[in-house]
Amino acid sequence: MPEGFDIPTCLVFSGHDPSGGAGVQADIEVLASMGCHAATVLTCLTVQDSHDVYAVQPMPASFLAEQARTVLADMPVQAVKIGLVADAESAKAIHAVLTEYPGMPVVLDPIVRAGGGELLQATPARDAIRRLLFPLASVLTPNFPEAHAFTGSDEPPDICAAALLEHGCEFVLLSGGHGSGEFVINTLFCRNRVPEQFQWPRLPHEYHGSGCTLSAAIAGLLAHGHDVDSAVRRAQDYTWKALRQAYPTGRGQLQPQHFFWTDTAGWSK
Numbered sequence: 001m002p003e004g005f006d007i008p009t010c011l012v013f014s015g016h017d018p019s020g021g022a023g024v025q026a027d028i029e030v031l032a033s034m035g036c037h038a039a040t041v042l043t044c045l046t047v048q049d050s051h052d053v054y055a056v057q058p059m060p061a062s063f064l065a066e067q068a069r070t071v072l073a074d075m076p077v078q079a080v081k082i083g084l085v086a087d088a089e090s091a092k093a094i095h096a097v098l099t100e101y102p103g104m105p106v107v108l109d110p111i112v113r114a115g116g117g118e119l120l121q122a123t124p125a126r127d128a129i130r131r132l133l134f135p136l137a138s139v140l141t142p143n144f145p146e147a148h149a150f151t152g153s154d155e156p157p158d159i160c161a162a163a164l165l166e167h168g169c170e171f172v173l174l175s176g177g178h179g180s181g182e183f184v185i186n187t188l189f190c191r192n193r194v195p196e197q198f199q200w201p202r203l204p205h206e207y208h209g210s211g212c213t214l215s216a217a218i219a220g221l222l223a224h225g226h227d228v229d230s231a232v233r234r235a236q237d238y239t240w241k242a243l244r245q246a247y248p249t250g251r252g253q254l255q256p257q258h259f260f261w262t263d264t265a266g267w268s269k
Contacts, residue, residue, distance in 0.1 A: 008223035009037045009075050011068065011104075012216070013094055014083035015044040015056070021255045022048075022209030027081060027216040029258035033238070034220025039075055041067040043094075044086040050208050050252030056121075061089035068097045080106045081219035082133060083212060086121050091128035098136050105222040108137040108169070109215035112149045126150060135168030139228055141215045143175045161189035171228050175214065188232055198233070200240045207243050208253035214239045 010031050017023035024040050031038040043064060047055040071077070080098065085091050098106065110129060112121065121129075130150055134140065142150065147160040155163070161172045172189040181202065188196045217235035226234070239256070246254035 005076055007035065007037050008078040008220075009039050010216075010219050010223045011071060011077045011080045012038050012040045012083070012219075013043050013064075013068070013081070013085070014040065014212070015046050015086065016042055017046055017048055017209075019049045019208070019250065021050060021249060021253070022212045023083060026209040026212040026256070026258070027083065030213050030216035030238075030242075031081075031220045033258050033261065034217060034224070036078075036220040036223050039071045039077065041071070043084055043090050046084075050248075050250030050255070052252070056084075056086050058086040058090055061093040064090055065093040065097050068094070069100075072097070072101055077101070077104060078225075079219045079223035080104050081216050082106065082108045082137075083215070084111045084121075085129055085133070086125060088124045088128035091125060091132050095132035095136065105138040105219070105228075106136050107139045107141065107215050107219040107222065108133055109141050109211050110146050110150055111211065112146050130167055134164070137169035138222065139171045139173060139215075139218055139232070140164060140169040141173045141175065141211065141218065143211065147172075147174055157187060158189070158195065161187070161195070165189060165191055171232075173214075173218075173232055175211070186236060188229070196229075198236055200236065203240075203243050203246075205246065206253045207246055208249075208255055210239065210243060210256060213242055213256050213258065 012027045014024040014027050028038045045057045046053050148154050151160050151163040157174050161174050164172045174187050176185040184200045184202050186198045217238045218231045221231035241260050242256035242258050245257040245260040249255045
């Protein structure tokens with residue numbers, strides 16, 4: 001970290017969720033919890049609530065790139081987190097910007113659908129993300145449905161992860177939250193290495209922004225200088241605790257409590 005900059009900055013490419021549960025607001029809250037400063041570039045606007053996403057409006061690609069270049073010209077950035085990329089032009093813009101600043105760790109959450117099931121991008125966007133952004137990713141964080149969408153198959157997890165690694169990302173953390181059973185099993189894959197599994201007690205609810213929480217936490221820890229293995233382990237622990245203390249904001253999915261580590265109850269008295 002450059003001398004005099006005590007708080008690492010994480011550059012976030014993410015969509016806006018007006019319900020405050022996912023997207024850029026979740027990223028800001030998580031990165032604050034990680035002791036980071038979030039510099040945020042909006043990729044799109046959405047119409048959504050705690051149930052689902054109903055509309056997505058991508059940001060003009062030139063404006064997206066201008067946001068990012070302005071931040072990067074001014075601030076030392078230690079890590080990058082990429083969330084919802086709604087169209088191919090946005091993927092091209094992010095790729096163009098980040099290739100001008102090689103060497104930064106990049107965490108890519110390859111979002112395909114909202115938690116309520118709404119498809120958030122068309123095939124050309126997925127193709128562009130796979131071709132342009134996967135090779136930039138230090139860590140890719142898909143769940144099972146996202147892995148299947150980007151590989152075009154319903155193969156077992158290890159085969160899907162191998163296919164994703166072939167597109168150039170360094171690590172794949174495949175999360176098992178969409179599975180069943182007493183435990184959620186997440187698996188970290190890397191070329192020429194035995195996969196590492198992490199087991200977490202499965203919690204009883206559905207959660208709005210859990211993928212954002214995990215990927216932003218990894219990015220924040222990488223910004224602090226953790227290696228991928230350490231960042232992945234600690235980010236999962238943080239995410240599970242945030243989900244365990246999740247709370248309702250509407251009539252749909254629960255909101256992770258990103259500030260579970262504070263005495264939030266004390267403010268209501």
